[in-house]
Amino acid sequence: MTKVILKFRRAHGRYNRGEVAGFAPALAARLTRGEDPVATVFDRAAEAQLAAAADPAGIEAKAADLAEREAALATREAALAAAEAKVQAGAPPRQGKAPDKEADKAADKESAGA
Numbered sequence: 001m002t003k004v005i006l007k008f009r010r011a012h013g014r015y016n017r018g019e020v021a022g023f024a025p026a027l028a029a030r031l032t033r034g035e036d037p038v039a040t041v042f043d044r045a046a047e048a049q050l051a052a053a054a055d056p057a058g059i060e061a062k063a064a065d066l067a068e069r070e071a072a073l074a075t076r077e078a079a080l081a082a083a084e085a086k087v088q089a090g091a092p093p094r095q096g097k098a099p100d101k102e103a104d105k106a107a108d109k110e111s112a113g114a
Contacts, residue, residue, distance in 0.1 A: 004023055
């Protein structure tokens with residue numbers, strides 16, 4: 001018995017969108033019928049044409065943009081690493097009460113008494 005090769009248009013059972021699988025003709029007919037079928041019959045020639053139609057200039061432009069973003073990210077990561085090293089090499093934070101908190105407490109006492 002021959003199988004019908006289908007390409008899934010959306011998730012169905014254990015199959016995800018874009019996956020290709022073979023089914024018995026009766027099950028394949030059930031999966032491909034209706035207004036919004038789960039799968040379509042796989043056409044190897046059409047898939048090859050789509051792959052060949054990829055724009056090489058667009059791919060090169062995206063690769064250049066990605067390289068530029070990677071360089072910017074590396075610069076930001078280096079600055080962050082330098083800032084972290086500076087913080088770790090510095091003195092520990094000063095211990096004790098913050099001076100502005102005492103003023104806030106005094107202001108709260110005055111307003112409560114008024």
